[in-house]
């Protein structure tokens with residue numbers, strides 16, 4: 445039977461309320477970082493602007509309130525034993541981790557995604573940012589077992605830090621999203637297929653239902669389809685949803 449992939453245009457704070465309680469097997473979220481400035485996050489010594497998306501602009505209090513709300517709703521829709529993955533930079537990951545602990549999620553791992561081809565630091569006043577952070581947590585109140593496909597992680601995940609056939613470490617070396625995955629249009633923070641492939645392969649089963657409340661260019665949905673899982677993706681901006689739809693409609697799924 446073919447899997448189903450539902451892309452919803454809207455604000456996840458509203459759209460999550462329409463999802464049935466305890467119906468989701470795995471959530472992957474790549475939420476706003478809260479780092480954009482009204483005039484863009486500029487570089488002191490150059491005209492380059494890295495992020496000036498309106499969806500990323502919050503006051504401190506608004507940002508905390510927003511994170512509490514979408515994570516609480518995510519917990520409601522997640523099955524017992526379901527996995528919750530969240531990806532972020534140092535700007536938001538500590539707050540997200542704090543909220544997960546506060547809401548009684550069980551944290552299984554933090555994973556460092558090392559980017560071997562990250563941009564240099566042009567200020568020369570700090571270390572070069574070359575990673576993002578992931579937290580893998582589970583809804584564990586009823587002690588239901590979570591999915592961990594141990595043999596797949598050993599045999600189907602490989603990089604310069606993780607030899608095939610060995611236990612996979614929690615540091616993953618994955619290059620920035622390659623150009624060939626951006627054929628359907630520009631999204632400023634499109635995640636590489638390989639990152640989602642590892643997450644979905646390791647912590648869900650075929651035919652499971654996967655939810656991404658900030659689906660952007662649709663990477664989560666594309667990989668869910670590739671790995672024979674069902675998916676729901678929510679995205680506020682029509683221009684990004686159009687990219688996600690285009691990617692999902694392709695048969696080679698890149």
Ligand SMILES: C[S@@+](CC[C@H](N)C(=O)[O-])C[C@H]1O[C@@H](n2cnc3c(N)ncnc32)[C@H](O)[C@@H]1O
Nearest residue numbers: 455456474499633634635658660661663679680
């Ligand atoms: C960091 S990006 C996610 C990128 C995605 N992982 C990908 O591979 O393309 C965050 C996305 O969330 C969307 N967004 C921000 N706030 C939202 C909200 N309240 N509800 C739904 N989508 C939202 C933004 O438009 C943006 O596309």
